[in-house]
Amino acid sequence: MKNVLVGALCLGLVVAGCGGGAKPPAQQGGAGPSGAPGEGAEDKVLNVYNWSDYIEPSVLADFTKRTGIKVNYDVFDSNAVLETKLLTGHTNYDVVVPSAPFLKRQISAGVFQKLDKSQLPNLKNLDPEMMKQIAVYDPDSDHSVPYMWVTSGPGYNVGKIQERMPDAPVNSLRMFYDPAVVSKFKDCGVSVLDEPPEIVDTVLIYLGKDPRAQSLEDLKAAETVLLAMRPYVRYVHSSRYIDDLANGETCLALGWSGDVKQARDRAKDAGKGIEIKYAIPREGTIMNFDMLAIPADAPHPHNAHLFINYLLEPEVAAKNSNLVKYANINTASTPMLVDAVKGDPNIYPPPDIQAKLVPEPPRSHEYQRLLTRTWTRFKTGQ
Numbered sequence: 001m002k003n004v005l006v007g008a009l010c011l012g013l014v015v016a017g018c019g020g021g022a023k024p025p026a027q028q029g030g031a032g033p034s035g036a037p038g039e040g041a042e043d044k045v046l047n048v049y050n051w052s053d054y055i056e057p058s059v060l061a062d063f064t065k066r067t068g069i070k071v072n073y074d075v076f077d078s079n080a081v082l083e084t085k086l087l088t089g090h091t092n093y094d095v096v097v098p099s100a101p102f103l104k105r106q107i108s109a110g111v112f113q114k115l116d117k118s119q120l121p122n123l124k125n126l127d128p129e130m131m132k133q134i135a136v137y138d139p140d141s142d143h144s145v146p147y148m149w150v151t152s153g154p155g156y157n158v159g160k161i162q163e164r165m166p167d168a169p170v171n172s173l174r175m176f177y178d179p180a181v182v183s184k185f186k187d188c189g190v191s192v193l194d195e196p197p198e199i200v201d202t203v204l205i206y207l208g209k210d211p212r213a214q215s216l217e218d219l220k221a222a223e224t225v226l227l228a229m230r231p232y233v234r235y236v237h238s239s240r241y242i243d244d245l246a247n248g249e250t251c252l253a254l255g256w257s258g259d260v261k262q263a264r265d266r267a268k269d270a271g272k273g274i275e276i277k278y279a280i281p282r283e284g285t286i287m288n289f290d291m292l293a294i295p296a297d298a299p300h301p302h303n304a305h306l307f308i309n310y311l312l313e314p315e316v317a318a319k320n321s322n323l324v325k326y327a328n329i330n331t332a333s334t335p336m337l338v339d340a341v342k343g344d345p346n347i348y349p350p351p352d353i354q355a356k357l358v359p360e361p362p363r364s365h366e367y368q369r370l371l372t373r374t375w376t377r378f379k380t381g382q
Contacts, residue, residue, distance in 0.1 A: 046303045047072045049082065049093040051290065052239045053262055054148070056323040063310055069303050077239040078194050086111040091295050094304040097147055100137040100289040101197060104362040112143040112293045119305035120145065122312035125332040133359055134289055144291035145308055148258070148326040151346075151357060152198055153285050155241070155260030158275040160188045160251035171279040173206040176254050177225050179232070186232040189250030191241045196375035197368070198360055199254065200226075201286045205358065211286070212361045219370060226378040236379055242266070248274050257346055258326035265325075278346050284356030 048060075052075040060071045074093075076082050079102050085091050086098075086106060098106060106112060117123060126146065138144045154175045161168050164184045174181050182190060192199055201211035203222040209215070234250060241253040246266035253260065260278035267274040292311065294304045310316060317328045318336035327347050334342060341347055349357065363371070 043300075043303075044069050045072065046070070046095070046300055046307055047074075047093045048307070049074050049076060049085070049091070049096045051075065051097055052077050053242060053259060054097070054290075054324055054326075056319045059311075059316055059319055062316075063307060066310075067303075067306060069306070071307075077237070080194075080196075086295060090297060092297075092299060093295055094298040094300045095307055096293055096295060097290050098144075098293060099360070100134060100144075100146075100291055101360045101362050103137040103144055103291060103293070105365070107138065107143050111296055113296045113298065113301065114142050115145070115294065115308075116305060119302070120309045120312070122309050125312055125314060125317075125330045127329040127331045130329040134291075136359070137289070137362060138291070144293040145312065146329050147290045147292050147311065148321070148324070148328050149287060149289045150256045150258060150326055151280055151285050151287050151349075152193065152202060152254060152256055153279055153281045153346075155245055155253040155255045155263060155276060155278045157188070157245065157248065157251040158277055159273075160248075161185065164188065170277070171282050173202055173281045173283050173285070175252060177203060177206045177229055179228050182229050182232045182252075185252045186234075188252070189234045189244065190232055190252045191235050191237060191244070191250055192233055192254040193256070194236045194238045194379075196371055197363065198286050198288065200371055200374065201358070201360060202254070202281075205281075205284050205286070211358055214361075214363060214367045216367075216370065219367070219374060223374045223377065226374070227381070230378055230381045245276050246270065246274065248272070256326075258324050261325035261344075261347070280346055280349060280353055280357075284358060286360045287354075287357040288360045 046069050048071060050073070060073060063069065064071055079099050082096060082098055083102060083106065086096065087109060123145065130146070131141065134141070134146055154170055156170055156175070161170060165181070169175060169181065176182050176192065200219070200222050203225050204211045204218055207218070207221055207225065209218045209221070241250060241255050242259050242263045243266070244250040245253055245260065245263035257278055260276065264276040264278070267276050292308050294301055298304055312330060314330060314332035314336060317330035317333040321328050321333070322338050322341055325341060325347060345353060
């Protein structure tokens with residue numbers, strides 16, 4: 001779900017993790033005699049932890065220009081990585097971007113602070129109908145604000161897929177979960193996201209099951225499907241596939257909509273004749289919301305509120321969506337979206353397609369534990 005142009009960020013910002021010598025956020029911003037950050041530096045620093053490939057670089061530069069607040073920007077590529085940091089505490093991050101299904105237990109664990117909505121006047125720009133769907137994760141949006149929403153489905157190299165299977169069901173989850181189909185693409189490279197709940201839920205949709213049921217019997221059936229297709233999967237990763245699709249290193253990825261469209265744009269810019277497409281599966285798929293939240297121990301909570309409110313400005317929301325090719329729920333930004341984004345049914349699906357999308361459900365601790373075991377067996381192929 002997302003380090004657009006990390007090199008560009010490195011030029012104008014202090015970006016944690018941008019190079020081998022970069023300091024982690026906890027060490028940046030100057031220090032007093034005791035080693036703690038100096039008071040002045042704290043006032044003008046913001047530490048952000050976001051998905052890779054998930055922001056327009058000029059958005060950060062413009063925020064610094066407007067406020068004088070230096071942004072330390074770090075990236076991750078799975079919810080598991082973020083959650084581990086949050087649960088161990090002392091992240092030193094001010095704004096993080098968890099996916100909505102993880103919120104419920106993270107809120108229960110006390111890892112986020114309550115938002116001060118008086119500092120977020122741009123909440124008025126958000127689609128009230130979409131906010132109702134998000135309420136299942138965070139009632140009244142007390143701890144989080146939506147950033148983008150995504151779907152997962154087939155991203156594919158048109159030429160390589162047609163060479164191997166002219167009648168390939170490219171708009172279906174059969175591309176991955178029917179061994180007779182996915183086996184045809186083993187040689188040109190298949191990948192899936194390293195997001196256990198989301199991938200398992202797409203298997204359940206493929207099987208005609210309801211992911212919200214949290215049925216252990218259904219989970220076993222999903223595991224059977226995953227183990228059967230595992231021999232044909234080159235790797236499991238949540239960001240590597242963007243460049244690999246764009247460069248022709250792989251030909252099929254179960255990926256996020258915006259990531260695949262970024263791969264499409266990179267392939268086009270490279271001028272090597274590689275055509276990349278994305279399709280929302282005809283069976284339906286998972287829709288997911290990525291949220292902006294402030295860790296309980298955030299060192300700069302006021303700056304965090306300023307940044308979140310800034311991201312909710314219509315112009316800023318549109319700038320991000322126009323580059324990263326993900327939908328936002330900021331209705332005030334819609335007129336500012338380019339036609340290639342707002343007119344793309346795989347980014348903003350029409351009502352008949354959206355009706356088939358299933359918001360990824362929050363899960364009980366017991367079900368999540370068993371799902372994690374299933375995923376371990378899948379990744380190891382055992």
